[in-house]
Amino acid sequence: MPRLTQKTVSTMLAAPVALALTAASGLLASGGPASAQAGDPEKIVEIMRTLAGKQMARPSGAKGQCFTGTFAPTAEARALSKSAVFTRTSPVVARFSVGGGNPKVADGARGGNRGFSFRLDAGGPGETEFVMINAPINFVKSPEQMQAFLQARLPGADGKPDADRIKAFTDANPETTLQGRYLASKPIPGSWVGVSYWGVHNYTLTNAAGARQLVKFRMVPLGGEVGLTDDEAKAKPxxxxxxxxxGRIASRAPAGFAMVAILGGGSADEGANATQQWTDEDKRPTVTLGTLAITAVEDNKTCDGRFFDPLNLAEGIAGPASDPLFTARQPAYAISIGQRS
Ligand code: HEM
Known part of the structure; x- marks a missing residue:
């Protein structure tokens, strides 16, 4: 899809999508023609919206809060990337979220992920955005698989999800259980800044001399991990x-992350399958690219008026342009913001 500005995309898509949604809602409930164009972002967002019910917030990461902060790059980052965000300090707009399409979900809920989206504005063409989660892997490897995953969960004629249909999908797509298993093996995050977040996709950094380095991004919490048991989480408001x-911001407790690049080494296991980590990914060499500090709570309007665009990356940082899971994200987010109120 050609690169469009946020404003153009949301203006173009809002009305047709609203109409398509109305027309398709009956078909989706029966799991029908939505599969005709498998993996189409518009179809995927339709199904996400159906599953999220009548709420008009985001169909994913529906509950969240906007914050602001700063990002200060390290000298080491400049050796890897010529990007403007790695040459000077940038103001940050960030949104933390609780996964899923329920804007009223309890923060201590087990099951969904926690999200961290942020925009670094280094000035001029230096704007760079990431939409990360607290897992190193995604639950699907392609838009087609995402559509089929969601479609399997649509309610049948009795208004309930069909357990046999979900099981059949899961048996045929076992990798779609891996993210859930990863999250289930971890404590429930007790702080939005007390858990690591990953960019999940493969990115390529290019420095001023033209040298390229394959990386994955990880945000490592400066104050350490804060995990809750299920009982502790249930007892929280x-x-x-x-x-x-x-509270952390007010008391000047650590409220931020070290941004780390996990270095790829050119081996065959470093493909773009987002449901898999690289071999020994947690033991790979890393370079700390900078420190992202969350400094103030911000009106949610600042984060809601514009979507976080994973394709918006300053020169010197590139996403996997050949991975359809990565490239489907911008059009999906553009469609979604057009439907939000
Ligand atoms: C085909 C791939 C994907 C589709 C179709 C998709 C779809 C969506 C949609 C429609 C939204 C709501 C956006 C908005 O209204 O602003 C959303 C939000 C979100 N997605 Fe995805 N997504 C995809 C892949 C991913 C992946 C791979 C990740 C994790 C690395 C991810 C993490 C998130 C997060 C954290 C949010 C909340 C964004 C916010 O705080 O504004 N998504 N997604």
Missing amino acids: TDFLVDELK
């Missing part, structure tokens, strides 16, 4: 994550 982070 429904919306504890905002207050926890506001």
Whole structure:
């Protein structure tokens, strides 16, 4: 899809998508023609919206809070990338979220991921955006698989999801259980800044001399991991994550991350399958690219008026242009913002 500005995309897509949604809602419920164009972002967002119910927030990461901060790059980052965000300090707009399409989900819920989206504005063409999650892998490897995953979960005629249909999908697509298993093996995040987030996709950094380096991005919490048992999480107030982070900012406790590049080495296992980590990924050499500090809570309007665009990367940072899972994200987010109120 050609690169469009956010404004153009949302203006172009909002009305047709709203109409398509109305027309398709009956078909989707029966799991029908939505599969005709498997992997189409518009179809995927339709199904996400159906599954998220009548709410008009994001169909994924529906609950969240906007914050602002700063990103200060290290000298080591400049050796890897000529990007403007690695040459000077940038203001940051960030949104932390609780996974899924329920804007009222309890912050201590097990099951979904936690999201961290942020925009670094180094000035001029230096704007760079990431939309990360607290897992090193995604639950699907392609838009087609995402559509089939969601479609398998659509309610049948009785209004309930069909357990046999979900099982058949899972048996045929075992890699779609890996992210859930990873999250289930970890404590529940007790702080939005107390857990690592990953960019998940393969990225390529290019420095001023033209040297290229394959990397994955990880945000490592400066104050360490804060994990809760299921019982501890249940005892927390429904919306504890905002207050926890506001408290850290007020008391000047660590509220940020080291941005780390996990280095690829050119081996065959470094393909673009987002459901898999690289071999020994956690033991790979890393380079700390900078420090992202969250410094203030921000009106949610700042984060809601514009979507975080994973394709918006300053020169010197590139995403996997040949991975359809990566390239489907911008059009999906553009469609989604056009439907949000
Ligand atoms: C085909 C691939 C994907 C599709 C179709 C998709 C779809 C969506 C949609 C429609 C939204 C709501 C966006 C908005 O209204 O602003 C969303 C949000 C989100 N997605 Fe995805 N997504 C995809 C892949 C991914 C991947 C691979 C990740 C993790 C690395 C991810 C993480 C998130 C997060 C964290 C949010 C919340 C964004 C925010 O805070 O504004 N998504 N996704």
